[in-house]
Amino acid sequence: MSRHDGKATLLRHRPSRAVPALILGTLLLAAGVALVWAAVARLVTGSWPVYLAGPRDWLSGLTWNDPGVWAVGAAAAVVGVVLLAAALVPGRFNALRLQAPGDGRQVPVAGAQEIVMTRRAVARYAAAHCELVDGVRSASATASARAVHLNVTTALHETGELRGRVIAVVRERLTGAGLNPVPKVTASVRSKE
Amino acid sequence: MRQHAGALNRTWLVILGILTLAGGVLILLAASGTLHAMSPAMAPAESPVLTGDLHTAFGPASVTAIVLVAGVLLGALGLLWILAQIPRKNPADRYRLHQDPASGTTLCEASVLGSAVENQINTLPGVVGSSALLRGTAREPDLTMKVTVNNRADIQDILHSINARVIPDLSTALETPLRRTGIQLEVSGRNPVSGSTVATTGTVIY
Numbered sequence: 001m002s003r004h005d006g007k008a009t010l011l012r013h014r015p016s017r018a019v020p021a022l023i024l025g026t027l028l029l030a031a032g033v034a035l036v037w038a039a040v041a042r043l044v045t046g047s048w049p050v051y052l053a054g055p056r057d058w059l060s061g062l063t064w065n066d067p068g069v070w071a072v073g074a075a076a077a078v079v080g081v082v083l084l085a086a087a088l089v090p091g092r093f094n095a096l097r098l099q100a101p102g103d104g105r106q107v108p109v110a111g112a113q114e115i116v117m118t119r120r121a122v123a124r125y126a127a128a129h130c131e132l133v134d135g136v137r138s139a140s141a142t143a144s145a146r147a148v149h150l151n152v153t154t155a156l157h158e159t160g161e162l163r164g165r166v167i168a169v170v171r172e173r174l175t176g177a178g179l180n181p182v183p184k185v186t187a188s189v190r191s192k193e
Numbered sequence: 194m195r196q197h198a199g200a201l202n203r204t205w206l207v208i209l210g211i212l213t214l215a216g217g218v219l220i221l222l223a224a225s226g227t228l229h230a231m232s233p234a235m236a237p238a239e240s241p242v243l244t245g246d247l248h249t250a251f252g253p254a255s256v257t258a259i260v261l262v263a264g265v266l267l268g269a270l271g272l273l274w275i276l277a278q279i280p281r282k283n284p285a286d287r288y289r290l291h292q293d294p295a296s297g298t299t300l301c302e303a304s305v306l307g308s309a310v311e312n313q314i315n316t317l318p319g320v321v322g323s324s325a326l327l328r329g330t331a332r333e334p335d336l337t338m339k340v341t342v343n344n345r346a347d348i349q350d351i352l353h354s355i356n357a358r359v360i361p362d363l364s365t366a367l368e369t370p371l372r373r374t375g376i377q378l379e380v381s382g383r384n385p386v387s388g389s390t391v392a393t394t395g396t397v398i399y
Binding site: 007008009010011013014015016017018020021022024025026027028029030031032033034035036037038039040042043048056059060061062063064065066069070072073074075076077078079080081082083084086087088095098100101111112113114115116117118120121122124125127128129132176177178 | 194196197198199201202203204205206207209210211212213214215216217218219220221223224225226236237238239240241242243246247248251257258260261263264265266267268269270271272274275277278283328329335336337344345347348349350352353356370371372373374375376377378379380381382
């Protein structure tokens with residue numbers, strides 16, 4: 001069975017928390033394998049495996065106010081908070097919304113429409129248009145859901161005017177592409193001989 | 194385009210997070226003696242954690258069976274959770290286009306329609322490549338497209354062409370409006386399939 005039963009999901013989404021899920025999944029799998037191994041060893045040899053003797057002896061002589069119990073409790077509480085944070089901290093969107101071309105009317109033969117541009121695509125688009133500005137030697141860009149930052153190198157000594165020009169051009173191009181809302185554009189211009 | 198297990202991950206992370214946090218807080222309360230002060234029935238901080246003998250508790254054969262089943266369950270859950278992380282396309286099955294099966298059946302592979310959409314998008318000026326995926330049913334189709342455009346392409350022009358030509362054509366072919374459409378734009382420095390710009394260079398001689 002498919003995860004979403006063949007239905008479309010939103011293209012613009014927050015992170016799927018795959019890394020913590022993979023770590024926990026691997027730990028669950030390892031715990032399961034260890035338990036099955038121990039049970040099978042007990043069935044075959046008639047006694048529990050030797051590696052369980054250590055934890056068993058440790059647990060047998062343990063009192064509640066033992067430093068080990070404090071450590072286990074504190075570690076569990078911290079891990080719990082980390083897991084909750086991993087689940088509840090929203091994270092950044094993977095893409096930016098674009099408005100449909102024209103006067104915003106929907107396509108007559110289609111229902112809801114979602115048009116997005118990934119953050120990487122916005123960064124590439126901004127960098128490419130930045131490189132077309134006279135005076136720019138090279139440019140790279142990074143994009144978040146709300147802002148685009150350009151790193152520009154130039155042969156010019158005075159960088160202030162170029163920074164303003166680059167920001168204006170890129171903002172105009174991003175507006176022309178239909179990004180809605182238009183991300184804030186910032187630039188760092190480095191003079192390079 | 195591909196779908197991820199975001200909701201599943203968040204749900205299980207919250208459940209495991211609450212369980213682990215609650216367990217940790219309970220252990221800390223028991224270790225500090227607060228639990229015993231709140232309820233005298235609870236074990237005091239100086240008492241041992243385990244009241245019985247572990248050796249005898251794990252003696253019966255039924256305990257071995259319980260450990261075995263618990264291990265299989267935990268391992269299976271872990272494995273399923275790991276496998277759920279693989280991004281999936283979840284495309285539509287074959288669309289059933291017929292009205293009355295008694296007079297004949299008409300089936301159409303959704304991937305064939307997707308290829309037709311891709312071919313049409315690839316002819317648009319400024320488009321480097323595309324992939325289209327149909328989900329839903331023949332009556333309520335969902336179209337998701339990933340369109341890679343050249344970094345100097347007119348994006349609004351491409352979107353207008355898709356909305357004015359590609360989507361209406363698919364809608365006409367299926368004889369139904371699309372329930373939902375999604376377009377994911379990517380940008381590439383590669384030359385577009387058609388309508389490519391030609392870079393020219395020259396030297397100015399004074």
